[in-house]
Amino acid sequence: MSLCLTESWALPALRPVTGRGGMLAVWSAVRAPFWLVALALLSLLLLLAPAARAQADQNAAANRQFVLAMQAIQHADQTYNAEEQTTLLLEADRLLTDIITRLPESALAVQLVTNQFIGDFDYAQFKTKLRSLVCSDPKSSRCLLHRIEGLIPPVEYPIATPRWDWLSFAVASYHIGDKERVRPIVAPFLQAMRNGSASSDISQDLFVGRTLALTGEIDLALLITRGFADCSTRIYNLSDIVESLVWEGNMSTATQVAEEAVEFARTQGCAWELGLVAQSLLRVGLEARARTLFLNTVEEQFSRFKDKRGNCCPPELAVAAGDLGDANLALGLLRTVQEESPWVIPQVLGKLEARGEKALTLTYADQLQDMDLKAETYVELISGALRAKDRSQADLLSARLDKVVNDMRSPVVLVQRARADKLMYSDQRWRGSFQTALSEAERGAGQRRDLAVPFLAALVQIETGRPMLE
Known part of the structure; x- marks a missing residue:
């Protein structure tokens, strides 16, 4: 009896497919003789074998490398030699990073990239430990910045x-830390602002535009700023961008942006923000126009207030008065706004001190009741006195600051001592003062959630000479 292959017993066409398609090919072959089914399965296995071998090879190589990294970390934890510990941890980091970049298809690479626990190994905690290596020199600015991050x-x-704490940290990282950390910090806030899915505070961009400007992203800061139609956000951002450009020495673009602020304020009838516009004009060297705008604004604001047609006055107008108005006008505006905006006190008094107004500013500062604010004000007065080349006045103010430090050793008061040390002395004694303040902050970190901000502002100003985070 001969064996005939009918159409129903014919070998199904095999296609080089895998996964779901491969299972269908096997299912369609169930009606074929056993040897034909076996042949189909063998063909399918031959197709899958290279990929499976490659996956197994990547996993094996990743596992070997991971073991070496864990051994390096274990040895680092057991050594007393700081230099050897650094070498071992950096080697472990190299091995783990290589798993991600060279063996991306391994299971370990996926776990590392997604910060999953691998046994009891926490990759995110390991990266934090790596960053702490900057504290091999505990007084270095990078070590101080690392400790502030912990707050x-x-x-x-x-x-x-x-x-503003994390955005301030991004600015600090850009100027004195690790620039690679800036974008991952800023990007989520930028995205939330763009989406408008967060609160109105985010959508009105209180800090994102300023952060972008202070981290070298001027074009993006301008693009975002021009998307806001309200006077406050638009002019605040333009003013911040002008300040950043002046610090960079880009006076041509700074002047263009200042003129843009003037034009926007004029066409949109922005009155409350004209103090900021005047400051921008002054920063780019257009003092005559700044003074004219300031005086006209003061007259208008006081007139509206007198006729009970509005409040008087915006705090930025008081700050502008420190540069452009006489002492009595500046102090009058300061008294009007200081209750709701106490941050203007050190700025206005510091500007007046630099103009030689010693008696009025000292009396005003001595009467302040808030010790943190008082200490900050004394530092701004010291800065003003030194700009006026009055060393004896700076020494007097430094003694007043010491009394505040002795009376109330709060972290914010102590960090003001570090700022004063940087201003008054050419050595590095400020680092010791900063360390003391930071240790005090770390002890009381659970009591205040906002301690990082004044520390970041102080460190950035000390290192750059510019009040970027005031």
């Missing part, structure tokens, strides 16, 4: 409010 509460997702 910042974690970001809560979804982002619902601007976080």
Whole structure:
């Protein structure tokens, strides 16, 4: 009896497919004789074998490398030699990074990239430990910055409010730390602002535009700023961008942006923000126009207030008065706004001190009741006295600051001593003062969530000479 292959017993066509398609090919072959089914399965296995071998090879290589990294970390934890510990931890980091870049298809690479625990190994904690290596020199600015980061509460997702502490840390990282950390910090806040999915505080961009300007992203800062139609956000951002450009020495673009602020204020009838516009004109060297705008604004604001047609006055107008108005006018505006905006006190008094107004500013500062604010004000007065080349006045103010430090050793008061040391002395004694203040902050970190901000502002100003985070 001969064996005939009918159409129903014919070998199904095999296609080089895998996964779901491969299972269908096997299912369609069930009606074929056993040897034909076996042949189909063998063909399918031959197709899958190279990929499986490659996956197994990557996993094996990643596992070997991971073991070497863990051994390096274990040895680092057991050594007393700081230099050897650094070498071992950096080698472990190299091995782990290589798993991600060279063996991306391995299971370990996926776990590392997504910060999953691998046994009891926490990759995110390891990266934090790596950053702490900067503290091999505990007084270095990078070590101080690393310790300040420990004071910042974690970001809560979804982002619902601007976080000036993390954005300040991004600015500090850009100027004195690790620039690679800037974008990962800023990007979520930028995205939340663009989406408009967060609170109105984010959508009105209180800090994102300023952060972008202070981290070299001027074009993006301008693009975002021009998307806001309200006077406050638009002019605040333009003013911040002018200041950043002046610090960079880009006076041509700074002047163009200042003129843009003038034109926007004129066409949109922005009255409350004209103090900021005047400051921008002054920064780019257009003093005559700045003074004219300032005086006209003061007259208008006082007239509206007198006729009970509005409040008087915006705090920025008082700050502008420190540069452009006489002492009595500046102090009068300061008294009007200081209750709701106490931050203007050190700025206005410091500007007046630089203009030689010693008696009035000292009397005003001595009467302040808030010790943190008082200490900050004394530092601004010291800065003003030194700009006026009055060393004896600076020494007097330094003694007043010492009394505040002795009476109330709060972290913010102590960090003001570090700022004063940087201003008054050419050595590095400020680092010791900063360390003392930071240790005090770390002890009381659970009592105040906002301690990182004044420390970041102080460190950035000390290192750059510019009040970027005031």
